[in-house]
Amino acid sequence: MSQMVLCFVTSVSSWCPTPPSRQSETKFTQQTNKFWEFEEQSNTWVEINLPFDLMSCINDSCSKVGSIENMGQKDDESPALEQQQNITDRDETKEDYGPVLPLRRRISLTRMSEASVWVTGQSGSIYERFWNGVKWVIAPHELPNPTGQAVSVLIINQTILAVSEGGLLYQVALRKFQWKDCHNPPDTKIAFIVDQEAYRKNIIFVVGQNGRLYQYNRITELWHKHYQSPHLVLSRSPGTAIRPSVLSLAGSIFMISDNGGLVEYQWDSLDGWEWVEHGTPYRDVLLVGAPGPCFDDTQLFVIGSDGQVYRRHWDRRTWKWTCHGFPHSEPSSIEEDQRLKGNKNCATDDDDNVANHKNEAHYPDGYSRNCNEKLAELRRSEGGAGWEWARIIGTPTSLCSTSYWTAVAT
Incomplete structure (x- = not known):
């Protein structure tokens, strides 16, 4: 599905400079038969029929770069018959038909440049989708073991920050591509990053799992707890x-x-x-x-x-x-x-x-x-x-x- 979504980006970003070399592209397997595309004429999302060809268009020249197959289709069954059967099944169970993609908290998306996008996967892994000058590829950037899974990832002034499920803050320099443990406040774990250095340069405001406000200084690498009345408890959301x-x-x-x-x-x-x-x-x-x-x-x-x-x-x-x-x-x-x-x-x-x-x-x-x-x-x-x-x-x-x-x- 990521190929289909980023196919449009390819057509407008082919002029971008080649980023530094990354790890080899990771192969993924298709997990679902539900995909949609946005129809501009009707201004609505329309579910596509499988199999579906993924096209890449550059300067009005289009070529096939991949396809989405029907995972449930039998070898002796034609695509048209299988598609008709799927439509019939959906009509019969319309009341129970819900979204295929579950609502999950572990999701974040941030853009580093026109040629690089960072996301957290459902498994808590961090991936980079970048343009290598020829095609869009994927590179994993796992947190150091045994920190566990990533909750969110963001980029500030060419520095990548991530919060682990264990409540620890990590940062990575683009030149070294190595994660650095910024630890956490002395009395709690990190629940969410409130401000991404927009309010103070080199200062990151976070909310602890206890609902209190803290700040991390990227220069001194020290944590500071802000005064807060006992009755005021903050939610785990950005500011x-x-x-x-x-x-x-x-x-x-x-x-x-x-x-x-x-x-x-x-x-x-x-x-x-x-x-x-x-x-x-x-x-x-x-x-x-x-x-x-x-x-x-x-x-x-x-x-x-x-x-x-x-x-x-x-x-x-x-x-x-x-x-x-x-x-x-x-x-x-x-x-x-x-x-x-x-x-x-x-x-x-x-x-x-x-x-x-x-x-x-x-x-x-x-x-x-x-x-x-x-x-x-x-x-x-x-x-x-x-x-x-x-x-x-x-x-x-x-x-x-x-x-x-x-x-x-x-």
Whole structure:
């Protein structure tokens, strides 16, 4: 399947310089018969019929580089008959038909260059997919034994970092291609990397398995534990860093607490480090996943447990919540009604208490049922006055529900 996905990348990256030599390409075996391709005309994902030829196109010249075979086809059975039988079987068991690819936590993807992509596999192994000047190949980069499996991998300033399942941090220099053990905080193991050196150069912020915040200095190779009140426990998810400028030391890291609230860890030259709890949009709506992107250093997007998108923004010297709902694929009249409902202010904060919420939640029951795990685009309206849903992009399997988003946060 990786060959099919990266086939498009080949056509646009053939000019890339050849990376340093790697290990020989690892051979993989096909494990499933379920593959999809994105159909641009209908803007949907379509399951392909097997066997399927993998094509590589460079400068309008296409050639076959491989194929996906039907694993369940018998020797005395024709491909057309087998395909028809598969369709019939799916129709008969439609109620039990679910996604083939399981939802797993051990998954990460990061790009080093136009010719190199690093991923963690289902087994916890780390692989690099790179262009060797002729074709796309795969090179394994296992963590040192007996550290176990990798949870995530990321790249910062030409340095590759990885977190093992045992809670240890590793880094590798590109010239040596050897993993270096950065250990872990003295009193806990690492649960997740919060900030990837976006807030402080050479400083990596992580969350321990105890829900506390730590930082690792890549220069001194020392761990430091930040002060945190006993009742504040952070969730195991990434954060979003906000800085006025690259040269400024002031700024904030936004994270999600273990009880589903938005938390800010800010620093300025006068007061130093300070925790600010922003709470939730409504009392019965928790935040799930990780904080989304930040715009203008004053606007942050998050997802609620009701499946709606919320924006935390600075307005007239106070923080406010605004609900943007979720995208609709209904007729225009319903979309207009949803647009009017989606841009409402949710809760405002007093100057004395940033986490004080005045309003209760009042949602139609249909909101949570309309979540369908599709990729949607929320963009600024013309003139930059507000935000509006632009389009919806389908996925191979769309089985999202409110319980799915809740599971992401647990």
